[in-house]
Amino acid sequence: MRLSALFRVAVALLYGLGLSLASQAEENPASAPAATPQTPHIALLLPLQSKALGPSADAIKSGFMAGFERASSNALPYVVYPMADEGAEVVDTYQLAVRSGARVVVGPLTIPALKTLVDRQAISVPTLGLNTLSSEQPAPEKLYLLNLSGAAEARLVARKAWQAGLKRATTLALDSAVDQRMQQAFVAEWEKLGGTMVSQVNVPTVKPNYPSLKPMLAQCQCDVFFLATDATRARTIRPYLPPDVAVYATSQAYTGQIKSPANFDLRNLRFYDMPWLLQLDHPAVMIYSRSPVPLSLSNERLYALGIDAWRLAEKMLTHQSQQPLELDGVSGRLVLLPDGQFQRELTGAEIQNDEVRLLP
Known part of the structure; x- marks a missing residue:
């Protein structure tokens, strides 16, 4: 890390990051003790100073703070360690957090930083x-992974469609x-299931000919379509699909409006998303x-991820490597797999006319 950047982080830890905690303490003094150097704490490492990743990092941080607000009175404080370039700064910032008393680290955010x-x-x-x-x-040991992977969601959708008794699939995806x-x-999981x-x-992403899909897919000889695309493209493609064939998608096809x-x-589309967006009235x-x-x-999804990141961090303080680790989270039901990855079980829903209805 450059000396100026290191100086900023060190000063933030000594003074400014106490501001993060101090502002929390003013609102809830019982659950937010002020942190000092060498104080045991939970560290949050995020690229908050990055122009490209800053808004995403800030959403996670805000959710993390919302999770902390519900923490018990004896919870460890948290300290935010902001970065501008995770790739260049991540090792120095991580080691600074540990030297300063971090018992658990949450972050970094990017694949290259984790790889480093x-x-x-x-x-x-x-x-x-x-x-x-x-x-x-x-x-490696001590590293756990939590994310909103679209590929992981696609594998979940494949399992759900298979469990519904569907056997023959056609996928539709743009060339992004x-x-x-x-x-x-989806294809890998579907074939693995049999x-x-x-x-x-x-x-094609450029000049797609959506109407040509209708005659092409009318004789598909399949019992399920998987739409591997976002809400805008899913809304465009869905009307060209045969009405008597089941249609499944990931959370990316959801507009966010109940x-x-x-x-x-998108009527009759089945998709899977987090409780934070589908079960707003759940206690x-x-x-x-x-x-x-x-x-x-x-x-909004990253905000929910931040909430669950705080909750998992608390559990990780006392977790033993061979013990199960689960959380009924707002981003999904989280289960730690043997490879250190948290698998998210999501809430199923179907769009009926203009309204989203939860699946039983």
């Missing part, structure tokens, strides 16, 4: 990374990297405060 920590063998305390690693790079990853994950892949339809005329184009969701400022749908 693993490659440098820097993981020394229980750490909750907020992304994933490649399948060729297993998580995100859509292709979701499609590939399902038959009828076809994989790739729609009741809206925009849902008509376990209602106890956490919402963001005081409007958030985009993607940042």
Whole structure:
């Protein structure tokens, strides 16, 4: 880390990051003791000073603070360690947090930063990374991984469709990297389950010819379509699909509105999303405060991830490596797998006319 950046982080820890805690303490003195150097604490490492990642990092931080607000009176304080460039600063910032008393670290946010920590063998305390690693790079001991992976959601959708008795699938995806990853994950899981892949339809991102899908798919000989795309494209594609074939999608196809005329184009679509967005009146969701400022749908999900990150961090303080670790979270039911990854079980829903209805 550059000396100026290190100086800023050190000063923030000594003085400013006490501001983060001090402001919390003014609102809730019983649950937010002021932190001093070498005070045991939970560290939050995020690229808050990054122009590209700052808004996403800020949403996670705000959710993390909302989770802390519901903590017990004897909970450890948290300290925020902001970064501008996770790749250049992550090892120095991580080690600073540990030297300053961090018992658990939450972050970093990006795949390259996580890879750097693993490659440098820097993981020394229980750490909750907020992304994933490649399948060729297993998580070392003390590293746990929590994220909103679209590929993981696609695998979940494949399992749900299979459990519903469906056997023959056709996928539709644009030729973007995100859509292709979701499609590939669905196909791999579907074939692993024993399902038959009828076809994989790739729609051009530039000048797509959506009407041509209707005659192409009318004779698909499949019993389920998987839409590996976002809400805007899903709304455009859905009307061209045969009405008697089941349609499934990930949370990316959801507009975020429980009741809206925009849902008509997606009617009968089944999708899976977090309780934070689908079960607003659930007691376990209602106890956490919402963001005081409007958030985009993607940042609303990251806010919920931040809440669960705080809750998992508390559990990680006392977790033993061979023990199960689960959380009925607002971002989903979280279960720690043997590879260190938290699997999210999501809430199922179906769009009926203009309204989202929860699946039994």
